[in-house]
Amino acid sequence: MKLLKTIGLIMLAIALAIQASESVILSSKTGDxxxxxxxxxxxxxxxxxxTDQVSDSFSGSELIVLQVDQHQPIKLDHQKLCGSPARAEQKVDYTFQAEVATEEWQFSRVATTKPDILKLTGWDKETYQHMKSDRRPEVVDFPIRTPIAIASLGQQVQKGNVIIFRYMTDANEARQAEFKLQADREAINQLFKD
Structure with missing residues (x-):
């Protein structure tokens, strides 16, 4: 299984290299x-x-949350395909608390909850910013600086210190991947130059 994931990652990198003029690769302590x-x-x-160190994939029904430093978290929403079957109910909820004076968002907890239809249909904008993403079992692609990206995300990545992803695996394991940006600051800033 690990060999298959490794081959898949190599093929993805080759495909992206054809479309991408430059790339920066960051690793987390968890291997993501x-x-x-x-x-x-x-x-x-x-x-x-x-990570290819585990045989799990992203949970098909649970959300993936991206957060740069203490900025408002971003929910990476699934693309909804016309005629596709409904996804399983979302059972995990991430709790963030905002400090109003500084507009800093602190992660508080992961909890199993009853599905809230209002949250599932995007009525949770007071907690999350929403952004479309392309999600496959082991990879999620998301816009950083494009016409469809959240306007502030590019600047957050360019100036931020850490990017954190919170997600569930298909084995119902809550995971977190943290990427430190400082070591690759110069290479990241080169990507942003027009």
Missing amino acids: TLMIHRLNNGELWGSFMI
Whole structure:
């Protein structure tokens, strides 16, 4: 299984290299990988890949949350395909608390909850910013600086210290991957140059 994931990651890197003019690869202590790509058209995209040290995949029904430093968390929403079957109910809820004076968002806890139809349909904008993503079993691609990206995300990545992803695996394990940006600051800033 690990060999299959490794081959898949190599093929993904080759495919992205064809479209990308430059990339920066970051690793977390948990073995997860974050790639930031500058495409030939100038857009910046991120690819978050689950570690090949485990045989799990991203949970198909649970959300993936991205947060740069203490900025408002971003929910990486699934693309909804016309005619596709409904996804299983979301059972995990991430709790964030905002400090109003500083607008800093602190992660508080992960909890199993009853599904809240209002949250599942996007009525949780007071907690999360929402952004479309392309999600496969071990990889999620998301826009950083494109017409469809959240306007502030590019600046957050360019100036931030850490990017954290919180997600559930298909084995119902809550995981967190943390990527430190300081060591690769110069390479990341090169991606943002027009």
